[in-house]
Amino acid sequence: MTFQLTVGEATITQVTELARWPFPPWELFPDATGEQAARAAAEFGPGYVEERTGALVLAIHSYLVRIGGTTLVVDAGNGNHKDRPNLLPHHRFDTDFLNRFAGTGTAVEDVDVVVSTHLHPDHCGWNTRLEGDRWRPTFPGARYVFGRAELDSLQALAATEHPEGVAADLVRMYDDSVRPVLQNGRWEIADDGHLLAEHGDTKVVLRAAPGHTGGHLVAEIRSREGGAVISGDVVHHPIQLLYPELSQAGDADPALARRTRDAVLERCARDGLLLLPAHFPADHPFTLIRDGGRLRLLPVTGHHA
Template sequence: MRQVTVGGMRVDLVSEIASLAFDKSWLFANVTDAVIAENRSWLDHRYIEPATGRFILSHHSYLVRAPRWTAIVDTCCGNHKKRPRVPVWNDLNQPYLENMRALGVAPEEVDFVMCTHLHVDHVGWNTRLLDGRWVPTFPNARYLMGREEYRHFEAAHNAAPKSPVNHGSFEDSVLPVVAAGLAEFVETDHRLFEDRDAALRFAPAPGHTAGNMQIHLNGGHDHAVMSGDVIHHPIQCAAPWLSNAADVDPAAAVATRMALLEELADTPSYLLTGHFPAPTAGPRDPAWRHLQISFRGLGEAIMLRTVTLSFLALLSAALPVRAEDPAAYPTHKIRMLLPYAAGGGGDVVGRLLADRMGKTLGQSIYIENHTGAAGTLGTQMVAASPNDGYTITVGGMTTHVLAPAIYPKLAYDPIKDFTTIGRVGTSSIMLVATKDFSANDIKGLIALAKKGEPIQYGSWGVGSTGQFCAEILMQQRGIKMDHVPFNGIAKLAGDLLGGHISLATLDMATATPLVKDGSIKALAACGERSPSLPDVASYKEQGVAFDRSLSWAMYAPAGLAEPVAKKLSAALKDALGDAEVKEKLLALGITPQFVPGEEQRDINARDIAAWKQVAKDAGIEVK
């Protein structure tokens, strides 16, 4: 079957390319031969090419018809589009519109084009070539695109107008729709219809792109999710930690995928994916037998019934557990899993320490970045890793003190779930602004706010130390500023430099070099006056009663063998004693200060209690 019914809605699959094969490493950044071998018994010729081992995907749209409207979801690659970097998408000539007409719908009859995201293989048929110009394929439709998603690609286009964005699809498949006045930019939780038999809404699906979304259909007792690129291939049902190479935030993408599978488990909901190949049909299918899920209907319309998944258990299962003599540690390379975006302050600190500690330990320490939820997703992954000494992290105030103080249901315990290796150093948070921002200090900012002018500030996430510092300022000085949370500090700094936001809180490691080279200006230090930026007055010096020190520390999963913990601690102490490391940390605004692991653990426990009281006294609540 290629059709399902959801309440009063009929959903048909519109095929563009039924089967395309991709190299495994091109599709999944962290796939291994072992993962494929574990699932090879049910990954038959429909999913993997037997001769080459390449993964097979389908490219298709979904045509949704209700009594009062018709919508098309994700419009594949498109014809005649020049994509030289991906030959299988280049200059296609596919009967996509003919396939749609065969279902009884002409392009002129489509009321809505719904884009889960704006990647090249999901927007191609937004436009068609007519008399040498790209024009909207669906001339009477409203094209619904995520506002955040569009702004992300628009910024890239504006920064380099002559460089193709997203393989050129932004220029030939998105901008012509905008120019024609047919684009409507929506939030990630936008609701289009709420009829009892035909409800349709977007939902946030972070991780794959800057503003990735999924689409929910509800009708009567029926429910379906059009997941776009939340899940690409059936192997991710068994190995959901496999990250697509295009994911902008792999950890968030994994969390979104896990949440979707858990939401649909033990329910009769349809999962309508964007790329699953070949129709499957019930319990005789090997995928069904392996996953204990039943396939029916629209090719990959999956009826999830009995899959129950645990994010942490799966992550643990994905990582090999090594049994070795702790005295011989380390015998191979070590992973430093950092919950910060590459290029951000925490990432720079981690890489600096990894390089020096690797020399001391005699083994290389490589970096993995897993961002999301103000650093708590990557930190959760560390807690779930084997306690063999081959996964370590650098945590800041947000991940190990502040988040536990304000999130009662945090997925990890910052004390019980970690072995504290030792303190790295202390720093402050900087309140910074663009060079043309009208205020130069807290006094000027208060005056600006009291004029009634709207003020927005950015931080690197909800519940981050940066947000907390801004909240303290607002609470104590009676001003109002609107919070704009960013997905990582590197993106926040980039938007600040680009003038997309004028005021922000940054950690010292990110702010210090930008302030020193004059790219931005600093208004105040949330914490102590920093020796790295001695001319910037602290909160307390500017009348805000707050002067707590903010610390960085190194952690490993709980239960680490004592000999291994001692070796890591000694290597950290040695690194912090190195003159070059000291100089570079000070340049990042961090005052090096080694404190042994057990002592730092006790300090953290006291700080969590103290920050809870600070939050209570200031009336700060992060939901």
């Protein structure tokens, strides 16, 4: 399950780590009602809401961006073999992601830049892979880019004594997916507006998109002809297009997350940007159109790699 599209001088390829990642609605969105899930099922179909269980279906995608001789990975999935005993949906994956990655025609050695929209386990896991008993950078020639606020808050958490529960797993994530990269020395900090790559009229720029986490970023690819947004966890599931007030259980600041979600989706609709979500179980991008009082999500097909 993958697609490839061109935005100006950039070629963007979706690399799927997990095609189906189902959750009970209230686990993802604590305020979601059965009625809301039923309406989402009717609107989006069984690919998005399981008929038998009512589970909301997510996926996990990375995006490979090639522009002017520079190769970027935006969001590095969950990774294999990582202990997340307090975040069981993330615990000890064993997927063929690296084979799928190789299937794009790009070798991990050829990646120049790796960036995470935010530092949660399903967005920076493939920063590293297990070699023997050591975590090594999966992309050995890459410069890893971290949002400043995101890395600061994770390092503050990692410095606390006796973290418990989810915090303990975030510290595990720091130790197995971030610290080995920092120790390797090829990394840098990014703020809002950070230019990742540029070629001709096309730019790849990081934009602040806080709320899910304090330092969450999105990657925007813009050219004269159009653009796309790799949106990370600004939006988790299309049910949030029907019910924009639904806050995901992991949102650090739900009110800010909603404002950011509204703003990013509105920008997609207004500027005709393609939406490339991290977690929609779809092998195509989306466009958004304003339809009366709401934003409507439209699949954009015909981009299969």
